[in-house]
Amino acid sequence: MFEIIIYFFATVVLAIWLMLPAYIANSMAVVFGGGIPMDLGMKLPDGKRVLGEGKTLRGLVGGTACGIAAGLLQIFIIPTFSIQYLPTIIQYVPTITAIITLSFGALLGDIVKSFFKRRIGFVRGAELPLIDQLDFVAGAWVLTYIFDPVWFTRYFISSPWIIVTVLVLTPILHRLTNIFGYNIKLKKEPW
DSSP states (O other), X not given: OHHHHHHXXXXXXXXXXXXXXXXXXXHHHHHHOOSSBTTTTOBOTTSSBSSOTTSBHHXXXXXXXXXXXXXXXXXXXXXXXXHHXXXXXGGOOOOHHHHHHXXXXXXXXXXXXXXXXXXXXXXXXXXXXXXXXXXXXXXXXXXXXXXXXXXXXXXXXXXXXXXXXXXXXXXXXXXXXXXXXXXXXXXSSOO
């Protein structure tokens, strides 16, 4: 029983560690958001905005930069301390390509979801359960698989429990961070 608990804990820690650039990018896009919308106010022939006010250039650049910075910390700083001070599980290090694709892909997934939400009539801030929580995971995974398939396969495809853990854990973490963002007035909705 103790081994199962240790394995479960290690899998959760590894899942968070592997997804850290995407998690940071997604949350920091809210912090840096505002300013010029990515769609520059343009509408499609259906009369609806391409993306809406919630997707801004500043959020895209700031979120991506923060995700990449987190990944660079994983690559260059953490491994020097991990042998003595951190669990072995945290010695899984992403490649430069993976940190860029996880970070940018997370925001690209959110952008694609926003595009489709506008097309089907959802207004800004309207909740779309599970899709709102997992869009950035899908974007991060797809882009990483396209540009760094060896790394993605090694840590995700060959470890189905990591995939399951990310898919279960992310909606919980997403909800908690959104409630926090709402309480500190960074978000207009707690979802």
